[in-house]
Amino acid sequence: xxxxxxxxxxDFLKLTGVAGTGLVLGFHLPPKPDGWxxxxxxxxxxxxxGPDGGVTFWVHRPDMGQGARTALPMILADELDIEWPQFxxxxxxxxxxxxxxxxxxxxSTSIRTSWVPLRTAGATARAMLxxxxxxxxxxxxxxxxxxxxxxxxxxxxxxLSYGELAEKAATLPVPDEPPFKEPKDFHIVGKxxxxxxxxxxVQGTLTFGMDVKVSGMLHACVARCPVFGxxxxxxxxxxxxxxxxxxxxxxxxxxxxxLADSTWxxxxxxxxxxCKFDYGESADLSSAKIAELFDEKQQEEGYATREDxxxxxxxxxxxxxxxxxxxxxxxxxxxxxxxxxxxxxxEDRCEIWAPTQAPQWAHGAxxxxxxxxxxxxxxxxxxxxxxxxxxxxxxxxxxxVHVSKAAAAPVKVVWxxxxxxHHGYYRPASRHILxxxxxxxxxxxxxxxxxxxxxxxxxxxxSDLAGAAREATxxxxxxxxxxxxxxxxxxxxxxxxxxxxxxxxxxTQTPFANETFIDELATAAGVDPVAFRMRMLExxxxxxxxxxxxxxxxxxxxxxxxxxxxxxxxxxxxGSWAAEVAEVSVGDDGSVxxxxxxxxxxxxxxxxxxxxxAQAEGAIVIGLTAALKAEITIxxxxxxxxxxxxxxxLRIDEMPEIEVHYVKSDVNPSGIGEPPLPPIxxxxxxxxxxxxxVRVRRMPIRxxxxxxx
Amino acid sequence: xxxxxxKVNGETHRNVNVDPETPLLxxxxxxxxxxxxxxxxxxxxxxxxxxxxxxxxxxxxxIPVSSAEDSEITTIEGLSQNGGHPVQQAWxxxxxxxxxxxxxxxxxxxxxxxxxxxxxxxxxxDEAMSPxxxxxxxxxxxxxxxxxxxxxx
Numbered sequence: 134x135x136x137x138x139x140x141x142x143x144d145f146l147k148l149t150g151v152a153g154t155g156l157v158l159g160f161h162l163p164p165k166p167d168g169w170x171x172x173x174x175x176x177x178x179x180x181x182x183g184p185d186g187g188v189t190f191w192v193h194r195p196d197m198g199q200g201a202r203t204a205l206p207m208i209l210a211d212e213l214d215i216e217w218p219q220f221x222x223x224x225x226x227x228x229x230x231x232x233x234x235x236x237x238x239x240x241s242t243s244i245r246t247s248w249v250p251l252r253t254a255g256a257t258a259r260a261m262l263x264x265x266x267x268x269x270x271x272x273x274x275x276x277x278x279x280x281x282x283x284x285x286x287x288x289x290x291x292x293l294s295y296g297e298l299a300e301k302a303a304t305l306p307v308p309d310e311p312p313f314k315e316p317k318d319f320h321i322v323g324k325x326x327x328x329x330x331x332x333x334x335v336q337g338t339l340t341f342g343m344d345v346k347v348s349g350m351l352h353a354c355v356a357r358c359p360v361f362g363x364x365x366x367x368x369x370x371x372x373x374x375x376x377x378x379x380x381x382x383x384x385x386x387x388x389x390x391x392l393a394d395s396t397w398x399x400x401x402x403x404x405x406x407x408c409k410f411d412y413g414e415s416a417d418l419s420s421a422k423i424a425e426l427f428d429e430k431q432q433e434e435g436y437a438t439r440e441d442x443x444x445x446x447x448x449x450x451x452x453x454x455x456x457x458x459x460x461x462x463x464x465x466x467x468x469x470x471x472x473x474x475x476x477x478x479x480e481d482r483c484e485i486w487a488p489t490q491a492p493q494w495a496h497g498a499x500x501x502x503x504x505x506x507x508x509x510x511x512x513x514x515x516x517x518x519x520x521x522x523x524x525x526x527x528x529x530x531x532x533x534v535h536v537s538k539a540a541a542a543p544v545k546v547v548w549x550x551x552x553x554x555h556h557g558y559y560r561p562a563s564r565h566i567l568x569x570x571x572x573x574x575x576x577x578x579x580x581x582x583x584x585x586x587x588x589x590x591x592x593x594x595x596s597d598l599a600g601a602a603r604e605a606t607x608x609x610x611x612x613x614x615x616x617x618x619x620x621x622x623x624x625x626x627x628x629x630x631x632x633x634x635x636x637x638x639x640x641t642q643t644p645f646a647n648e649t650f651i652d653e654l655a656t657a658a659g660v661d662p663v664a665f666r667m668r669m670l671e672x673x674x675x676x677x678x679x680x681x682x683x684x685x686x687x688x689x690x691x692x693x694x695x696x697x698x699x700x701x702x703x704x705x706x707x708g709s710w711a712a713e714v715a716e717v718s719v720g721d722d723g724s725v726x727x728x729x730x731x732x733x734x735x736x737x738x739x740x741x742x743x744x745x746x747a748q749a750e751g752a753i754v755i756g757l758t759a760a761l762k763a764e765i766t767i768x769x770x771x772x773x774x775x776x777x778x779x780x781x782x783l784r785i786d787e788m789p790e791i792e793v794h795y796v797k798s799d800v801n802p803s804g805i806g807e808p809p810l811p812p813i814x815x816x817x818x819x820x821x822x823x824x825x826x827v828r829v830r831r832m833p834i835r836x837x838x839x840x841x842x
Numbered sequence: 843x844x845x846x847x848x849k850v851n852g853e854t855h856r857n858v859n860v861d862p863e864t865p866l867l868x869x870x871x872x873x874x875x876x877x878x879x880x881x882x883x884x885x886x887x888x889x890x891x892x893x894x895x896x897x898x899x900x901x902x903x904x905i906p907v908s909s910a911e912d913s914e915i916t917t918i919e920g921l922s923q924n925g926g927h928p929v930q931q932a933w934x935x936x937x938x939x940x941x942x943x944x945x946x947x948x949x950x951x952x953x954x955x956x957x958x959x960x961x962x963x964x965x966x967x968d969e970a971m972s973p974x975x976x977x978x979x980x981x982x983x984x985x986x987x988x989x990x991x992x993x994x995x
Contacts, residue, residue, distance in 0.1 A: 197941055198939075198940035198941025198942065198943075198978050199940070200940070327934065327937060328937065330942075331933075331934055331937065331939060331942065332925055332934060334939055334942030334945055335925055335930040335933045335934060335939065335942070335945060335949060336878070336918065336919070336922075336924070336925040336930065337876075337877075337878020337879070337917070337918030337919050337946045338878065338919070339942060340877070341880075341943060343877075343880070343881060344871075344877035346875075346877075352872070377843050377861050378861070395860075395864075395868060395872040395873070396868050396871070396872055396881075397860075397861065397864045397865065397868040397872070398861070401861070401863075467977060468941075468943075468977055469880070469882050469888065469890055469941070469943045469944045469975065469976070469977050470880070470882070470941070470943045471881065471882070516941075517941060518880070518941050518942070518943025518944075519940075519941045519943060519977050519978060520941075521977070547881075549884055550882065550883040550884055550885070550888075551884075743937055747937065747940055747978075747979075747980075747983075750979040750980070750982070750983075751940055751978045751979035751980075752979075753979065754977075754978070754979030754981070755977070755979065776883055776884075776885055776887055777883055777885075777887040777888050777975060778885070778887055782975050782976075782977060783981075784972045784975065784981075785967070785968060785971045785972055785974070785976075785981040785984065785985065786968035786969075786971075786972045788981035788982055788985075790982060791982060
């Protein structure tokens with residue numbers, strides 16, 4: 134999106150209105166790629182103001198619960214200066230990045246990369262409406278003011294509504310540098326705002342991907358080999374066809390699909406297939422073997438991603454040297470809505486209804502796999518019942534198109550919970566080997582962090598070692614603390630387990646190591662953990678800001694209820710800063726109870742404070758679930774866990790109180806979906822140390838690790 | 843296949859022709875088109891598919907249609923006209939949802955709790971609501987929404 138903000142605004146926005154449609158502002162980002170000339174003028178638009186004053190806004194990012202479909206209109210409505218909410222919103226088919234830039238809901242980007250383009254669109258429309266009024270009245274535009282859907286000529290008291298001005302505005306040139314509003318004049322941004330689509334959610338009328346219904350649609354379930362890299366070698370087609378409601382059995386690259394009149398018939402039909410499998414080369418893979426692979430790989434030379442000073446020499450001369458090893462397992466996203474996708478593959482074109490976080494990735498994968506021209510693939514972005522990174526990967530979309538093609542009919546492919554658990558793209562397993570040195574005064578003089586991990590980039594995107602190392606050491610190589618000798622490196626340890634992007638990606642694990650190890654060093658130095666961090670953050674005001682705010686709001690160091698103990702952690706990721714204080718008690722049996730979490734974030738200007746709190750609460754709960762419960766283990770080449778009985782989630786009776794505070798700021802907004810996740814696991818681990826004197830160094834945190842038996 | 847008569851949201855559906863083992867969930871969703879009731883786990887482990895059977899919360903994914911014939915079934919679509927139930931209103935007031943996929947089940951669970959216990963304590967809420975999983979982290983808002991609905995009933 135940076136490339137968009139660099140082009141002049143005149144190039145960026147153009148009029149795409151035709152007579153009678155009012156003012157329509159869309160993109161003009163030359164050159165258009167081949168094959169895209171036929172894009173409908175209204176599908177590459179930000180906004181339309183109709184002659185009736187009705188405003189339509191195209192939301193270009195998927196919504197899987199994070200609130201983009203409210204926050205993005207808030208930004209535009211504020212800059213355009215209309216009452217809230219005055220939009221008729223429209224869903225958008227996936228189109229080329231040349232039109233909207235990235236449409237991916239991932240990397241905590243929806244607001245931070247849309248802020249300038251949306252304000253540009255709003256300010257441009259407002260300036261053109263103002264100019265239209267000035268021309269009608271024959272006055273200077275500077276004497277007219279646009280406010281809340283009306284342009285007023287202040288000295289004469291005349292006024293015209295945006296609707297009355299839309300047709301005229303559409304005939305005027307697009308201004309090059311329309312002024313933005315001052316943040317102090319925001320009337321929507323910064324106000325806690327109810328989500329526009331929540332009324333439909335509480336009535337059960339919102340259509341999720343799972344609820345899509347297309348005329349003539351069959352239901353399908355796919356039998357896949359449970360072992361990664363294996364395949365289906367035999368099945369009883371007749372038995373499946375004998376199930377009431379089963380209409381057919383087709384082979385697809387991922388397995389064998391049963392087509393049926395209903396989901397239940399598809400599930401039963403698949404059971405009746407009684408598949409035999411060729412388990413392939415990974416049939417003996419297990420968690421124990423993966424640990425052995427890590428033991429081996431960690432001995433290899435690491436690929437350095439940070440090299441300040443000479444850490445080894447500094448350690449040799451240090452007064453105290455500490456060592457620690459941290460372990461993080463594979464984890465599943467486990468969104469409440471199981472994976473699903475509806476597709477209708479035709480000879481010359483294809484239509485898809487997908488609850489995806491990455492519509493362009495899915496769109497491109499389908500076009501490429503099946504040889505469709507890009508403009509012949511229509512992808513309807515459906516609401517998702519949670520994503521957390523799982524729905525970035527287009528596997529489920531491509532598979533559904535295969536099934537539809539083989540069935541020669543529109544098909545909804547439904548994954549069961551077990552399918553979703555067994556065929557994920559998991560948060561990678563990792564091991565973190567840390568060594569730190571303090572001088573005689575307790576000052577940190579050396580730091581080493583070796584990340585041994587399964588690489589997402591290398592296995593999913595074809596990254597080279599340098600790229601894989603940069604990705605896997607994110608959160609590790611950008612250690613903010615002032616330490617003159619710092620070495621961070623990476624040893625790659627890949628297996629056949631598919632890995633992908635879990636909310637906050639490698640920042641779920643690198644800060645668990647960094648921020649608990651910093652606490653160990655603070656203890657060794659005999660310094661309070663907040664003070665120890667603060668004195669190494671002189672050049673990092675925004676780190677200091679959130680650390681100080683969290684400590685203040687949590688009354689750090691003040692008396693707590695009996696048996697309660699606090700731990701703190703701090704982390705920067707996805708453009709934003711977050712610090713958290715966890716208040717914890719530990720039972721004699723080693724059981725951990727997290728009572729309260731105080732979270733402080735700095736993500737620049739806050740668009741929707743209520744949604745910021747919700748996103749922080751959500752990130753903390755996922756992080757806490759990962760810290761206390763989540764573990765995918767591998768046995769006989771397959772995932773052991775299948776449903777919520779053996780892959781438990783945090784429940785309401787385990788839920789801490791969460792307070793979210795934010796730093797007041799006039800800086801452009803940055804991400805919030807992921808940044809509050811990373812600090813929670815180390816904050817809890819540090820609180821457990823405060824309570825028990827025991828350092829827990831593996832996730833999930835286990836009672837036996839605390840009890841020591 | 844066999845024919846069943848189901849009473850759903852005050853309406854009687856005769857001659858529902860399905861496999862007797864079909865979970866009520868799939869009859870509601872695929873046969874009757876009531877997709878507000880959600881498929882989450884298929885094993886009675888997450889609560890997303892909760893409906894009321896004679897006023898009691900029940901996991902529709904774990905109840906065969908053959909066992910549902912004699913009950914008055916209420917789904918999220920039948921809980922109120924236009925979302926006017928105090929629990930739904932409280933959910934909006936507290937913004938007790940993010941993706942919302944689990945929330946029809948949460949709301950049906952909370953409505954059943956309040957019907958029996960108009961002023962539940964936090965411990966009552968923990969006990970009644972702990973079967974309902976949410977991955978987005980809305981639990982404390984759900985707690986506040988139940989207390990709010992209790993005040994307004």
